[in-house]
Amino acid sequence: MKTIQKNLDELYPDNRDLGITIWPLKQDLIGDSSGLLFVLLGAVGLVLLIACANVANLLLARSAVRTREFAVRSALGAGRARIVRQLLTESVLLSLLGGGLGLALAAGGLKPLLGLLPPNPPRAQQIGLNVPVLVFALIIAVAVGILFGLAPALKSSKSDLQSALKEGGRAASGGRQRVQSTLVIGQMALTLILLAGAGLLLRTIHKLGRVDPGFDAQHIIAFRVGVSHSLTKTVPATRTASN
Secondary structure, eight states: OHHHHHHHHHHOGGGTTTOOOOOOHHHHHHTTHHHHHHHHHHHHHHHHHHHHHHHHHHHHHHHHHTHHHHHHHHHTTOOHHHHHHHHHHHHHHHHHHHHHHHHHHHHHHHHHHHHTSOSSOTTGGGOSOOHHHHHHHHHHHHHHHHHHHHHHHHHHHTOOHHHHHHHTTOSOOHHHHHHHHHHHHHHHHHHHHHHHHHHHHHHHHHHHTTOOOSSOOSSOOOOOOOOOGGGGSSHHHHHHHHO
C-alpha cells in the first residue's frame, strides 16, 4: 500500500496529503462483538466445569457402591488397567450421550434464540450447527469424559480387596471422601464466580441503558447522504464531486 500511495502521489500531486488507511475486514464485519463472545464462551466454560464436577462426584459415589464388584473382578484376575478402561469407557459414553442431548437441544433452540437477537447483528446468517461445531462438540465430550472420569476410575481401581470383600462396598474410603469434598468445593467456587460475573454483567447493562447521550434521542430520524451515481461516471467528474 505504501508503494501504491507513492505512485498515486506521483500521478495526482494534488492528493499527496490524503494518505491511505488500512482497516481490518474482520473488525469491519463484526465490530466489537468479539469481546462479548469471549465473555459468553467463558461463562459456558464455567457452566461446563460445574456440570462435569457434579457428574464426577456422582460417578465417585457410584463407584463406592461398586467397590465389592471391583474387588471380585480383581480377585478373579482382572488387572487394574482393565478396571480403569471399563470405568473410562462408561464415563466417555455418558459424556457422549450428554453431548448428543446438548446438540439436539441446540438444534431445536437455535431458531428461537436467533429471534431474540437485535436487528442486523454481525454475521447472524452464518450462525448454525455445522461440521466444525459437531467436531468441536465431539472433542469436548471425549476430553471431558476422560478427564473427569479418570479420578473415579483410579480411586476405584485402588480399593483394598480384603476390606472391600468384608464390608461389601458399604463404606467409602477416606481418600474417596476427600476427592468428593474437593469436587464439591470446586463446584461452589465456580458457581460463585459465575454468579458474581453474571451480576456484574447485569449491573453494567442496567447502567449502560441509563447513560445520558447528551442529546434528545426521541423522535429522531437517521438517514445517509451520498453523491449521485450520475456525477461519478468519469474520473474528472468524481474528483469534482468529491471536492
